[in-house]
Amino acid sequence: MKNWATLTADKTILCTCAYDAGRGGNSIRFVYLHHNAGSLSTEQCRQLWDDSGRGSAHYQVEQDGTIGQTVHDWDTAWGVGDRAANQRGVSIEHANDHGAPTWTISEATLDNGAHLVAALCAFYDLGIPTWGSNVFPHSRYMATACPGAIATAQRGAYMARARQWWEQMRVDSSRGSDSPPPGVAESAHDHWLADGIIGPESVRLYQARHGLKTDGLGVTEFVTSLQEASDAPYRDGWVDGANASLALMYWPGLTAVRGADGSGSPSWRAIQMRLLGTEPDGVPGPVDAQAFQRALREGRL
Numbered sequence: 001m002k003n004w005a006t007l008t009a010d011k012t013i014l015c016t017c018a019y020d021a022g023r024g025g026n027s028i029r030f031v032y033l034h035h036n037a038g039s040l041s042t043e044q045c046r047q048l049w050d051d052s053g054r055g056s057a058h059y060q061v062e063q064d065g066t067i068g069q070t071v072h073d074w075d076t077a078w079g080v081g082d083r084a085a086n087q088r089g090v091s092i093e094h095a096n097d098h099g100a101p102t103w104t105i106s107e108a109t110l111d112n113g114a115h116l117v118a119a120l121c122a123f124y125d126l127g128i129p130t131w132g133s134n135v136f137p138h139s140r141y142m143a144t145a146c147p148g149a150i151a152t153a154q155r156g157a158y159m160a161r162a163r164q165w166w167e168q169m170r171v172d173s174s175r176g177s178d179s180p181p182p183g184v185a186e187s188a189h190d191h192w193l194a195d196g197i198i199g200p201e202s203v204r205l206y207q208a209r210h211g212l213k214t215d216g217l218g219v220t221e222f223v224t225s226l227q228e229a230s231d232a233p234y235r236d237g238w239v240d241g242a243n244a245s246l247a248l249m250y251w252p253g254l255t256a257v258r259g260a261d262g263s264g265s266p267s268w269r270a271i272q273m274r275l276l277g278t279e280p281d282g283v284p285g286p287v288d289a290q291a292f293q294r295a296l297r298e299g300r301l
């Protein structure tokens with residue numbers, strides 16, 4: 001992965017048709033594990049899935065550990081043959097290093113696959129990776145040998161590694177960051193995708209990309225960074241509202257990003273014009289919030 005904290009894959013080779021746009025309003029709660037029953041590149045997976053139209057996954061972990069993204073997290077991959085389950089999960093494919101009957105995966109695939117499981121569990125607040133709780137084999141949903149040794153001989157090693165990475169990522173992300181106020185962190189994490197509400201996940205992703213504290217809050221730094229990125233006339237990080245953190249999380253309720261003269265909108269107008277491409281009326285609203293999320297997803301922020 002280029003970046004575990006932001007879930008940026010080594011390469012992005014997207015399926016053109018073998019997936020459903022969006023997740024039908026569902027949030028991500030599970031990780032599903034698969035094996036190729038072969039050793040494919042990300043490019044070969046993408047081709048196979050688009051050609052057959054019968055299956056897909058969000059990520060492919062290749063035999064050397066390279067990870068490719070083939071379906072965006074916010075879309076539904078055709079992973080486990082169960083529509084409701086697919087809408088709630090992220091499917092990871094793994095290349096095999098041996099065929100039948102063992103169907104094992106290489107050390108590099110195991111390490112990077114387990115790390116990806118940990119990164120997904122951290123990013124989507126799923127808790128520590130746990131088999132049968134937030135991590136499931138494809139075979140749980142249909143009669144299939146998938147994911148081979150990941151569900152049998154290598155399962156213990158795979159899950160132990162996933163837990164190790166999860167603990168490590170937790171230490172890394174808490175180092176130097178503030179604890180969010182009680183009751184705030186859990187409130188809106190499901191809504192970061194494209195719903196026009198800027199929740200902690202949106203903010204955290206932005207923070208990780210910009211080297212800020214990844215606490216999901218960080219209002220002053222966050223706004224200052226936005227102001228800098230958009231060449232706003234003011235860089236004061238100042239946000240209107242009695243509770244700036246909550247106001248930021250519920251973006252449509254944010255009344256203004258103000259300049260030092262207290263007049264309101266020059267900073268905010270610049271952000272709208274330069275970063276979001278929305279109507280530069282100086283008033284943030286749901287349309288701006290959705291444009292913000294779109295820019296975040298597409299890596300423009």
Ligand SMILES: [Zn+2]
Pocket residue numbers: 033034035079138146147
């Ligand atoms: Zn499978």
